[in-house]
Amino acid sequence: EKLNPNEPEFLQAVKEVFDSLVPVLVKNPIYMKQAVLEKIVEPERMISFIVPWVDSYDNTRVNRGFRVQFNSAIGPYKGGLRFHPSVNASIIKFLGFQQIFKNSLTKQPIGAGSGGSDFDPKGKSDLEIMRFCKSFMAELSRHIGPYKDVPAGDIGVGEKEIGYLFNEYKKIRGTYEATVLSVKAVGYGGSFGRKKATGYGIVYFVEEMLKDKRLSFNKSTVIVSGSGNVAIYAMEKAIGLGAKVVACSDSTGYIYDSNGVNLETIKQLKERDNKSISDYVNEHPDALFIEGCSGIWSIPCDIALPCATHNEINRNVASLLIANEVKAIGEGANMPSNLDAINLFLRNNVLFAPFKATNAGGVSVSALEMAQKSKRLIWTKEEVDSKLQEIMKDIYQTSMKASQKYGAPGNLVVGANIAGFVRVADAMITHKVIN
Ligand code: NDP
Numbered sequence: 196e197k198l199n200p201n202e203p204e205f206l207q208a209v210k211e212v213f214d215s216l217v218p219v220l221v222k223n224p225i226y227m228k229q230a231v232l233e234k235i236v237e238p239e240r241m242i243s244f245i246v247p248w249v250d251s252y253d254n255t256r257v258n259r260g261f262r263v264q265f266n267s268a269i270g271p272y273k274g275g276l277r278f279h280p281s282v283n284a285s286i287i288k289f290l291g292f293q294q295i296f297k298n299s300l301t302k303q304p305i306g307a308g309s310g311g312s313d314f315d316p317k318g319k320s321d322l323e324i325m326r327f328c329k330s331f332m333a334e335l336s337r338h339i340g341p342y343k344d345v346p347a348g349d350i351g352v353g354e355k356e357i358g359y360l361f362n363e364y365k366k367i368r369g370t371y372e373a374t375v376l377s378v379k380a381v382g383y384g385g386s387f388g389r390k391k392a393t394g395y396g397i398v399y400f401v402e403e404m405l406k407d408k409r410l411s412f413n414k415s416t417v418i419v420s421g422s423g424n425v426a427i428y429a430m431e432k433a434i435g436l437g438a439k440v441v442a443c444s445d446s447t448g449y450i451y452d453s454n455g456v457n458l459e460t461i462k463q464l465k466e467r468d469n470k471s472i473s474d475y476v477n478e479h480p481d482a483l484f485i486e487g488c489s490g491i492w493s494i495p496c497d498i499a500l501p502c503a504t505h506n507e508i509n510r511n512v513a514s515l516l517i518a519n520e521v522k523a524i525g526e527g528a529n530m531p532s533n534l535d536a537i538n539l540f541l542r543n544n545v546l547f548a549p550f551k552a553t554n555a556g557g558v559s560v561s562a563l564e565m566a567q568k569s570k571r572l573i574w575t576k577e578e579v580d581s582k583l584q585e586i587m588k589d590i591y592q593t594s595m596k597a598s599q600k601y602g603a604p605g606n607l608v609v610g611a612n613i614a615g616f617v618r619v620a621d622a623m624i625t626h627k628v629i630n
Pocket of ligand 1: 348349350351352393420421422423424425426444445446447488502503504505527528529530554555557558
Protein backbone atom coordinates (compact mmCIF):
# COMPACT_ATOMS: atom_id res chain seq x y z
CA GLU A 196 0.00 0.00 0.00
CA LYS A 197 2.88 2.34 0.76
CA LEU A 198 4.39 1.71 -2.67
CA ASN A 199 1.11 2.16 -4.59
CA PRO A 200 -0.96 4.62 -2.52
CA ASN A 201 -3.21 5.83 -5.36
CA GLU A 202 -3.98 2.48 -6.91
CA PRO A 203 -7.09 1.11 -5.13
CA GLU A 204 -8.14 -1.31 -7.89
CA PHE A 205 -4.63 -2.76 -8.12
CA LEU A 206 -4.39 -3.15 -4.33
CA GLN A 207 -7.81 -4.84 -4.26
CA ALA A 208 -6.75 -7.34 -6.95
CA VAL A 209 -3.50 -8.12 -5.11
CA LYS A 210 -5.22 -8.56 -1.74
CA GLU A 211 -7.77 -10.98 -3.21
CA VAL A 212 -4.99 -13.17 -4.61
CA PHE A 213 -2.58 -12.95 -1.66
CA ASP A 214 -5.34 -13.81 0.87
CA SER A 215 -5.93 -17.03 -1.11
CA LEU A 216 -2.28 -18.01 -1.26
CA VAL A 217 -1.66 -18.47 2.48
CA PRO A 218 -2.05 -22.30 2.46
CA VAL A 219 0.25 -22.77 -0.55
CA LEU A 220 2.91 -20.52 1.00
CA VAL A 221 2.77 -22.44 4.28
CA LYS A 222 3.23 -25.76 2.46
CA ASN A 223 5.98 -24.48 0.14
CA PRO A 224 8.43 -22.18 1.97
CA ILE A 225 10.55 -21.99 -1.21
CA TYR A 226 8.12 -19.41 -2.60
CA MET A 227 8.89 -17.04 0.29
CA LYS A 228 12.60 -17.84 0.25
CA GLN A 229 12.78 -16.94 -3.44
CA ALA A 230 10.67 -13.77 -2.92
CA VAL A 231 8.13 -14.91 -5.51
CA LEU A 232 5.39 -12.66 -4.08
CA GLU A 233 7.60 -9.57 -4.17
CA LYS A 234 8.49 -10.33 -7.79
CA ILE A 235 5.04 -11.32 -9.03
CA VAL A 236 3.44 -8.13 -7.73
CA GLU A 237 5.85 -5.84 -9.56
CA PRO A 238 5.33 -5.34 -13.33
CA GLU A 239 8.34 -6.31 -15.42
CA ARG A 240 7.72 -3.08 -17.35
CA MET A 241 5.17 -0.23 -17.20
CA ILE A 242 4.92 2.07 -20.20
CA SER A 243 2.97 5.34 -20.23
CA PHE A 244 2.82 7.54 -23.30
CA ILE A 245 1.11 10.52 -24.93
CA VAL A 246 -1.47 9.93 -27.69
CA PRO A 247 -2.17 13.13 -29.66
CA TRP A 248 -4.77 13.02 -32.45
CA VAL A 249 -6.86 15.45 -34.48
CA ASP A 250 -10.67 15.40 -34.22
CA SER A 251 -13.18 16.11 -37.01
CA TYR A 252 -13.19 19.84 -36.18
CA ASP A 253 -9.41 20.10 -36.62
CA ASN A 254 -8.79 20.36 -32.87
CA THR A 255 -5.77 18.54 -31.48
CA ARG A 256 -6.77 16.21 -28.64
CA VAL A 257 -4.45 14.50 -26.20
CA ASN A 258 -4.96 11.20 -24.37
CA ARG A 259 -2.77 9.01 -22.23
CA GLY A 260 -1.78 5.52 -23.35
CA PHE A 261 -0.54 2.61 -21.22
CA ARG A 262 0.90 -0.85 -21.57
CA VAL A 263 1.89 -2.89 -18.55
CA GLN A 264 4.03 -5.97 -19.24
CA PHE A 265 3.47 -7.80 -16.02
CA ASN A 266 4.92 -11.26 -16.19
CA SER A 267 6.60 -13.31 -18.91
CA ALA A 268 7.55 -16.44 -16.95
CA ILE A 269 5.42 -18.77 -19.10
CA GLY A 270 5.10 -16.92 -22.41
CA PRO A 271 4.95 -13.54 -24.17
CA TYR A 272 2.89 -10.84 -22.44
CA LYS A 273 -0.78 -11.22 -23.32
CA GLY A 274 -3.85 -9.20 -22.30
CA GLY A 275 -6.43 -6.71 -23.47
CA LEU A 276 -6.49 -3.07 -24.47
CA ARG A 277 -9.21 -0.94 -22.85
CA PHE A 278 -10.39 2.41 -24.22
CA HIS A 279 -12.52 4.10 -21.56
CA PRO A 280 -12.33 7.49 -19.78
CA SER A 281 -11.81 5.73 -16.42
CA VAL A 282 -8.51 4.14 -17.54
CA ASN A 283 -5.51 5.01 -15.36
CA ALA A 284 -2.40 3.26 -14.02
CA SER A 285 -4.34 1.51 -11.23
CA ILE A 286 -6.91 -0.01 -13.61
CA ILE A 287 -4.25 -1.14 -16.08
CA LYS A 288 -2.14 -2.70 -13.30
CA PHE A 289 -5.12 -4.53 -11.81
CA LEU A 290 -5.99 -5.91 -15.24
CA GLY A 291 -2.39 -6.92 -15.94
CA PHE A 292 -1.94 -8.53 -12.52
CA GLN A 293 -5.09 -10.68 -12.65
CA GLN A 294 -4.11 -11.76 -16.16
CA ILE A 295 -1.05 -13.59 -14.72
CA PHE A 296 -3.24 -16.11 -12.92
CA LYS A 297 -5.96 -16.33 -15.58
CA ASN A 298 -3.51 -16.98 -18.42
CA SER A 299 -1.71 -19.58 -16.34
CA LEU A 300 -5.00 -21.38 -15.63
CA THR A 301 -5.59 -21.84 -19.36
CA LYS A 302 -2.35 -23.94 -19.53
CA GLN A 303 -1.49 -22.09 -22.76
CA PRO A 304 2.02 -20.61 -23.18
CA ILE A 305 1.05 -17.00 -22.46
CA GLY A 306 2.38 -14.45 -20.00
CA ALA A 307 0.42 -11.44 -18.77
CA GLY A 308 -0.04 -7.82 -19.73
CA SER A 309 -2.69 -5.16 -20.21
CA GLY A 310 -3.02 -1.72 -21.69
CA GLY A 311 -5.30 0.96 -23.00
CA SER A 312 -6.12 4.62 -22.89
CA ASP A 313 -8.45 7.14 -21.26
CA PHE A 314 -9.77 7.84 -24.78
CA ASP A 315 -13.59 7.63 -24.86
CA PRO A 316 -14.82 6.05 -28.12
CA LYS A 317 -18.43 7.07 -27.29
CA GLY A 318 -19.72 9.78 -29.57
CA LYS A 319 -16.62 9.64 -31.80
CA SER A 320 -16.87 9.08 -35.54
CA ASP A 321 -15.15 6.08 -37.15
CA LEU A 322 -12.63 8.50 -38.65
CA GLU A 323 -11.78 9.91 -35.22
CA ILE A 324 -11.43 6.42 -33.74
CA MET A 325 -9.15 5.45 -36.62
CA ARG A 326 -6.97 8.54 -36.13
CA PHE A 327 -6.71 7.84 -32.43
CA CYS A 328 -5.79 4.17 -33.08
CA LYS A 329 -3.05 5.19 -35.54
CA SER A 330 -1.48 7.54 -33.03
CA PHE A 331 -1.81 4.97 -30.22
CA MET A 332 -0.10 2.32 -32.36
CA ALA A 333 2.69 4.70 -33.39
CA GLU A 334 4.06 4.28 -29.85
CA LEU A 335 2.66 0.85 -28.90
CA SER A 336 4.29 -0.80 -31.93
CA ARG A 337 7.72 -0.34 -30.32
CA HIS A 338 6.72 -2.53 -27.41
CA ILE A 339 4.74 -5.42 -28.93
CA GLY A 340 5.44 -8.36 -31.24
CA PRO A 341 4.45 -12.01 -31.74
CA TYR A 342 7.11 -13.26 -29.29
CA LYS A 343 7.07 -10.19 -27.06
CA ASP A 344 3.60 -8.90 -26.26
CA VAL A 345 0.30 -9.79 -27.96
CA PRO A 346 -2.56 -7.38 -27.11
CA ALA A 347 -6.28 -8.17 -27.57
CA GLY A 348 -9.59 -6.32 -27.02
CA ASP A 349 -11.39 -5.30 -23.84
CA ILE A 350 -13.93 -2.58 -22.99
CA GLY A 351 -14.19 -0.17 -25.94
CA VAL A 352 -11.88 -2.26 -28.14
CA GLY A 353 -13.54 -4.75 -30.48
CA GLU A 354 -12.91 -6.03 -33.99
CA LYS A 355 -13.16 -2.54 -35.53
CA GLU A 356 -10.50 -0.96 -33.30
CA ILE A 357 -8.26 -4.04 -33.58
CA GLY A 358 -8.56 -3.71 -37.39
CA TYR A 359 -7.33 -0.08 -37.30
CA LEU A 360 -4.53 -0.99 -34.88
CA PHE A 361 -3.41 -4.03 -36.88
CA ASN A 362 -3.33 -2.10 -40.15
CA GLU A 363 -1.17 0.62 -38.59
CA TYR A 364 1.18 -1.95 -37.04
CA LYS A 365 1.53 -3.63 -40.44
CA LYS A 366 2.42 -0.30 -42.09
CA ILE A 367 4.97 0.62 -39.44
CA ARG A 368 6.67 -2.79 -39.49
CA GLY A 369 6.20 -3.55 -43.16
CA THR A 370 5.42 -7.19 -42.33
CA TYR A 371 2.23 -9.18 -41.92
CA GLU A 372 2.62 -10.54 -38.40
CA ALA A 373 -0.77 -12.19 -37.99
CA THR A 374 -0.14 -13.19 -34.37
CA VAL A 375 0.66 -9.74 -33.00
CA LEU A 376 -2.90 -8.79 -32.07
CA SER A 377 -5.81 -11.11 -31.32
CA VAL A 378 -9.57 -10.54 -31.67
CA LYS A 379 -9.02 -9.77 -35.35
CA ALA A 380 -11.96 -10.31 -37.70
CA VAL A 381 -12.01 -13.78 -39.29
CA GLY A 382 -11.39 -12.46 -42.84
CA TYR A 383 -7.80 -11.34 -42.22
CA GLY A 384 -6.28 -13.49 -39.55
CA GLY A 385 -8.81 -13.82 -36.74
CA SER A 386 -10.00 -17.13 -35.38
CA PHE A 387 -13.51 -18.44 -35.71
CA GLY A 388 -15.18 -18.29 -32.33
CA ARG A 389 -13.01 -15.57 -30.71
CA LYS A 390 -15.80 -12.99 -30.62
CA LYS A 391 -18.07 -15.35 -28.69
CA ALA A 392 -15.39 -17.12 -26.66
CA THR A 393 -15.45 -15.10 -23.43
CA GLY A 394 -19.24 -15.16 -23.10
CA TYR A 395 -19.60 -18.81 -24.12
CA GLY A 396 -16.69 -19.81 -21.87
CA ILE A 397 -18.35 -18.20 -18.84
CA VAL A 398 -21.49 -20.25 -19.38
CA TYR A 399 -19.52 -23.47 -20.02
CA PHE A 400 -17.66 -22.97 -16.74
CA VAL A 401 -20.78 -22.14 -14.72
CA GLU A 402 -22.64 -25.12 -16.22
CA GLU A 403 -19.82 -27.40 -14.95
CA MET A 404 -20.12 -25.87 -11.49
CA LEU A 405 -23.92 -26.26 -11.51
CA LYS A 406 -23.69 -29.86 -12.75
CA ASP A 407 -21.75 -30.84 -9.63
CA LYS A 408 -24.78 -29.73 -7.58
CA ARG A 409 -27.30 -31.31 -9.95
CA LEU A 410 -28.36 -27.87 -11.19
CA SER A 411 -28.30 -26.41 -14.70
CA PHE A 412 -28.99 -23.32 -16.80
CA ASN A 413 -32.00 -25.15 -18.21
CA LYS A 414 -35.20 -23.44 -16.94
CA SER A 415 -33.20 -21.10 -14.69
CA THR A 416 -33.90 -17.37 -14.49
CA VAL A 417 -30.75 -15.42 -15.31
CA ILE A 418 -29.68 -11.79 -15.03
CA VAL A 419 -26.71 -10.48 -16.98
CA SER A 420 -25.27 -7.02 -16.44
CA GLY A 421 -23.82 -5.16 -19.43
CA SER A 422 -24.73 -5.64 -23.08
CA GLY A 423 -21.28 -5.56 -24.64
CA ASN A 424 -19.24 -8.35 -26.19
CA VAL A 425 -19.03 -10.52 -23.07
CA ALA A 426 -22.64 -10.03 -21.93
CA ILE A 427 -24.22 -10.65 -25.34
CA TYR A 428 -22.50 -14.01 -25.90
CA ALA A 429 -23.02 -15.12 -22.30
CA MET A 430 -26.73 -14.44 -22.85
CA GLU A 431 -26.68 -16.29 -26.18
CA LYS A 432 -25.16 -19.43 -24.68
CA ALA A 433 -27.32 -19.32 -21.52
CA ILE A 434 -30.46 -19.02 -23.65
CA GLY A 435 -29.14 -21.85 -25.84
CA LEU A 436 -28.93 -24.05 -22.75
CA GLY A 437 -32.56 -23.33 -21.89
CA ALA A 438 -32.26 -20.39 -19.49
CA LYS A 439 -34.56 -17.38 -19.43
CA VAL A 440 -32.55 -14.15 -19.32
CA VAL A 441 -34.91 -11.50 -17.92
CA ALA A 442 -32.65 -8.46 -17.59
CA CYS A 443 -29.48 -6.83 -18.92
CA SER A 444 -27.99 -3.35 -18.77
CA ASP A 445 -25.64 -0.75 -20.19
CA SER A 446 -24.03 2.30 -18.64
CA THR A 447 -27.36 4.21 -18.77
CA GLY A 448 -29.63 1.70 -17.00
CA TYR A 449 -31.24 -1.71 -17.34
CA ILE A 450 -34.15 -3.40 -19.05
CA TYR A 451 -36.45 -5.97 -17.47
CA ASP A 452 -38.41 -8.23 -19.80
CA SER A 453 -40.35 -10.89 -17.93
CA ASN A 454 -40.90 -12.77 -21.22
CA GLY A 455 -37.15 -13.19 -21.62
CA VAL A 456 -34.98 -10.61 -23.39
CA ASN A 457 -34.97 -10.63 -27.17
CA LEU A 458 -31.29 -11.03 -27.98
CA GLU A 459 -31.68 -10.02 -31.62
CA THR A 460 -32.98 -6.61 -30.52
CA ILE A 461 -30.07 -6.23 -28.07
CA LYS A 462 -27.55 -7.13 -30.79
CA GLN A 463 -29.15 -4.67 -33.21
CA LEU A 464 -29.04 -1.84 -30.64
CA LYS A 465 -25.59 -2.48 -29.17
CA GLU A 466 -23.56 -4.19 -31.91
CA ARG A 467 -24.86 -2.43 -35.00
CA ASP A 468 -26.73 0.81 -34.14
CA ASN A 469 -24.56 1.93 -31.19
CA LYS A 470 -27.67 2.97 -29.26
CA SER A 471 -28.71 3.03 -25.61
CA ILE A 472 -30.43 -0.03 -24.23
CA SER A 473 -33.38 2.22 -23.29
CA ASP A 474 -34.51 1.93 -26.95
CA TYR A 475 -35.32 -1.75 -26.33
CA VAL A 476 -38.76 -0.80 -24.98
CA ASN A 477 -39.69 0.85 -28.32
CA GLU A 478 -39.83 -2.63 -29.85
CA HIS A 479 -40.93 -4.48 -26.73
CA PRO A 480 -43.49 -2.24 -25.00
CA ASP A 481 -44.17 -4.83 -22.26
CA ALA A 482 -40.56 -4.52 -21.07
CA LEU A 483 -39.35 -1.86 -18.64
CA PHE A 484 -36.33 0.43 -18.85
CA ILE A 485 -35.01 1.75 -15.54
CA GLU A 486 -32.28 4.38 -15.34
CA GLY A 487 -29.18 3.55 -13.29
CA CYS A 488 -27.28 0.27 -13.39
CA SER A 489 -27.20 -1.19 -9.90
CA GLY A 490 -31.00 -1.68 -9.61
CA ILE A 491 -30.73 -4.66 -11.95
CA TRP A 492 -29.65 -6.84 -9.01
CA SER A 493 -32.93 -6.23 -7.14
CA ILE A 494 -34.69 -8.53 -9.64
CA PRO A 495 -34.92 -12.09 -8.29
CA CYS A 496 -32.93 -14.66 -10.26
CA ASP A 497 -31.38 -18.14 -9.94
CA ILE A 498 -28.09 -17.23 -11.63
CA ALA A 499 -26.42 -13.81 -11.79
CA LEU A 500 -23.75 -13.12 -14.42
CA PRO A 501 -22.13 -9.70 -13.83
CA CYS A 502 -20.53 -9.00 -17.24
CA ALA A 503 -20.16 -5.19 -17.35
CA THR A 504 -17.26 -3.87 -15.30
CA HIS A 505 -15.31 -4.02 -12.01
CA ASN A 506 -16.88 -3.57 -8.57
CA GLU A 507 -20.50 -3.82 -9.72
CA ILE A 508 -21.32 -6.11 -6.80
CA ASN A 509 -20.70 -4.80 -3.30
CA ARG A 510 -21.89 -6.07 0.08
CA ASN A 511 -25.38 -4.47 -0.29
CA VAL A 512 -25.93 -5.92 -3.74
CA ALA A 513 -24.71 -9.33 -2.54
CA SER A 514 -27.14 -9.21 0.42
CA LEU A 515 -30.00 -8.42 -1.94
CA LEU A 516 -29.14 -11.30 -4.26
CA ILE A 517 -28.87 -13.68 -1.29
CA ALA A 518 -32.20 -12.46 0.14
CA ASN A 519 -33.73 -13.21 -3.28
CA GLU A 520 -32.30 -16.75 -3.09
CA VAL A 521 -29.77 -16.57 -5.87
CA LYS A 522 -28.16 -20.00 -6.37
CA ALA A 523 -25.04 -19.14 -8.34
CA ILE A 524 -22.86 -16.20 -9.35
CA GLY A 525 -20.76 -16.47 -12.50
CA GLU A 526 -18.41 -13.52 -12.74
CA GLY A 527 -18.05 -12.44 -16.37
CA ALA A 528 -16.39 -9.03 -16.11
CA ASN A 529 -12.96 -8.62 -14.53
CA MET A 530 -13.29 -8.21 -10.72
CA PRO A 531 -17.04 -7.44 -10.74
CA SER A 532 -17.43 -8.33 -7.02
CA ASN A 533 -15.52 -6.69 -4.21
CA LEU A 534 -14.01 -8.73 -1.37
CA ASP A 535 -16.91 -8.13 1.05
CA ALA A 536 -19.38 -9.40 -1.53
CA ILE A 537 -17.31 -12.50 -2.33
CA ASN A 538 -17.00 -13.40 1.35
CA LEU A 539 -20.74 -12.94 1.87
CA PHE A 540 -21.58 -15.24 -1.05
CA LEU A 541 -19.16 -17.89 0.19
CA ARG A 542 -20.46 -17.71 3.79
CA ASN A 543 -24.03 -18.15 2.52
CA ASN A 544 -23.16 -21.16 0.35
CA VAL A 545 -23.95 -19.42 -2.91
CA LEU A 546 -22.05 -21.19 -5.70
CA PHE A 547 -19.40 -18.71 -6.77
CA ALA A 548 -17.45 -18.86 -10.05
CA PRO A 549 -14.58 -16.31 -9.97
CA PHE A 550 -13.71 -14.23 -13.02
CA LYS A 551 -10.10 -15.40 -13.41
CA ALA A 552 -11.45 -18.86 -14.13
CA THR A 553 -14.78 -18.09 -15.84
CA ASN A 554 -13.72 -15.42 -18.34
CA ALA A 555 -10.48 -17.18 -19.35
CA GLY A 556 -12.23 -18.52 -22.49
CA GLY A 557 -11.49 -15.27 -24.35
CA VAL A 558 -7.76 -15.34 -23.81
CA SER A 559 -7.72 -19.11 -24.43
CA VAL A 560 -9.19 -18.67 -27.90
CA SER A 561 -6.76 -15.77 -28.47
CA ALA A 562 -3.96 -18.26 -27.72
CA LEU A 563 -5.61 -20.71 -30.13
CA GLU A 564 -5.68 -17.87 -32.68
CA MET A 565 -1.92 -17.41 -32.19
CA ALA A 566 -1.37 -21.16 -32.61
CA GLN A 567 -3.42 -21.31 -35.84
CA LYS A 568 -1.78 -18.25 -37.37
CA SER A 569 1.76 -19.32 -36.58
CA LYS A 570 1.06 -22.65 -38.29
CA ARG A 571 -0.97 -20.94 -41.06
CA LEU A 572 -3.96 -23.12 -40.25
CA ILE A 573 -7.67 -22.34 -40.03
CA TRP A 574 -9.72 -24.38 -37.58
CA THR A 575 -13.48 -24.55 -38.03
CA LYS A 576 -15.98 -22.96 -35.63
CA GLU A 577 -16.79 -26.41 -34.31
CA GLU A 578 -13.12 -27.30 -33.69
CA VAL A 579 -12.51 -24.04 -31.82
CA ASP A 580 -15.69 -24.39 -29.78
CA SER A 581 -14.86 -27.94 -28.78
CA LYS A 582 -11.34 -26.90 -27.69
CA LEU A 583 -12.91 -24.00 -25.72
CA GLN A 584 -15.27 -26.40 -23.94
CA GLU A 585 -12.36 -28.71 -23.05
CA ILE A 586 -10.32 -25.79 -21.71
CA MET A 587 -13.20 -24.47 -19.56
CA LYS A 588 -13.85 -27.95 -18.14
CA ASP A 589 -10.16 -28.32 -17.39
CA ILE A 590 -10.01 -24.91 -15.65
CA TYR A 591 -12.99 -25.93 -13.52
CA GLN A 592 -11.45 -29.27 -12.55
CA THR A 593 -8.01 -27.79 -11.92
CA SER A 594 -9.46 -25.04 -9.69
CA MET A 595 -11.65 -27.53 -7.83
CA LYS A 596 -8.71 -29.91 -7.21
CA ALA A 597 -6.50 -27.07 -5.94
CA SER A 598 -9.26 -25.95 -3.55
CA GLN A 599 -9.43 -29.50 -2.15
CA LYS A 600 -5.65 -29.96 -1.94
CA TYR A 601 -5.18 -26.71 -0.03
CA GLY A 602 -7.96 -27.14 2.54
CA ALA A 603 -10.77 -25.05 1.06
CA PRO A 604 -12.87 -27.65 -0.80
CA GLY A 605 -15.29 -26.09 -3.28
CA ASN A 606 -13.91 -22.56 -2.82
CA LEU A 607 -13.11 -21.76 -6.46
CA VAL A 608 -11.65 -18.34 -5.60
CA VAL A 609 -8.91 -20.02 -3.57
CA GLY A 610 -8.62 -22.90 -6.06
CA ALA A 611 -8.26 -20.69 -9.17
CA ASN A 612 -5.80 -18.31 -7.51
CA ILE A 613 -3.61 -21.14 -6.21
CA ALA A 614 -3.64 -23.19 -9.41
CA GLY A 615 -2.83 -20.08 -11.47
CA PHE A 616 -0.10 -19.02 -9.07
CA VAL A 617 1.73 -22.36 -8.77
CA ARG A 618 2.42 -22.74 -12.50
CA VAL A 619 3.86 -19.23 -12.81
CA ALA A 620 5.72 -19.36 -9.46
CA ASP A 621 7.36 -22.67 -10.37
CA ALA A 622 8.46 -21.27 -13.73
CA MET A 623 9.86 -18.18 -11.99
CA ILE A 624 11.83 -20.34 -9.59
CA THR A 625 13.15 -22.49 -12.42
CA HIS A 626 14.23 -19.36 -14.26
CA LYS A 627 15.49 -17.83 -11.01
CA VAL A 628 13.81 -14.65 -12.24
CA ILE A 629 16.43 -12.26 -11.03
CA ASN A 630 17.09 -11.37 -14.63
P1 NDP B 1 -17.72 -3.87 -24.03
O1 NDP B 1 -17.12 -2.53 -24.18
O2 NDP B 1 -18.04 -4.67 -25.23
O3 NDP B 1 -19.05 -3.79 -23.15
C1 NDP B 1 -19.11 -3.25 -21.88
C2 NDP B 1 -20.58 -3.18 -21.51
O4 NDP B 1 -20.73 -2.85 -20.15
C3 NDP B 1 -21.33 -2.12 -22.31
O5 NDP B 1 -22.64 -2.58 -22.55
C4 NDP B 1 -21.34 -0.93 -21.35
O6 NDP B 1 -22.40 -0.02 -21.55
C5 NDP B 1 -21.56 -1.69 -20.07
N1 NDP B 1 -21.19 -0.94 -18.87
C6 NDP B 1 -20.07 -0.24 -18.62
N2 NDP B 1 -20.10 0.24 -17.38
C7 NDP B 1 -21.26 -0.20 -16.84
C8 NDP B 1 -21.87 -0.08 -15.60
N3 NDP B 1 -21.30 0.63 -14.62
N4 NDP B 1 -23.06 -0.71 -15.38
C9 NDP B 1 -23.67 -1.41 -16.37
N5 NDP B 1 -23.13 -1.56 -17.57
C10 NDP B 1 -21.96 -0.96 -17.80
O7 NDP B 1 -16.72 -4.67 -23.06
P2 NDP B 1 -16.57 -6.24 -22.87
O8 NDP B 1 -17.90 -6.89 -22.95
O9 NDP B 1 -15.50 -6.69 -23.78
O10 NDP B 1 -15.99 -6.33 -21.39
C11 NDP B 1 -16.83 -6.42 -20.24
C12 NDP B 1 -16.02 -6.93 -19.07
O11 NDP B 1 -15.46 -8.22 -19.38
C13 NDP B 1 -14.82 -6.07 -18.67
O12 NDP B 1 -14.64 -6.18 -17.26
C14 NDP B 1 -13.64 -6.75 -19.37
O13 NDP B 1 -12.40 -6.47 -18.74
C15 NDP B 1 -14.05 -8.21 -19.20
N6 NDP B 1 -13.42 -9.14 -20.14
C16 NDP B 1 -13.57 -9.01 -21.50
C17 NDP B 1 -13.00 -9.94 -22.35
C18 NDP B 1 -13.25 -9.89 -23.82
O14 NDP B 1 -12.89 -10.87 -24.51
N7 NDP B 1 -13.84 -8.86 -24.38
C19 NDP B 1 -12.16 -11.03 -21.85
C20 NDP B 1 -12.13 -11.13 -20.39
C21 NDP B 1 -12.71 -10.19 -19.61
P3 NDP B 1 -22.37 1.07 -22.75
O15 NDP B 1 -22.72 0.30 -23.98
O16 NDP B 1 -23.40 2.07 -22.35
O17 NDP B 1 -20.98 1.62 -22.76
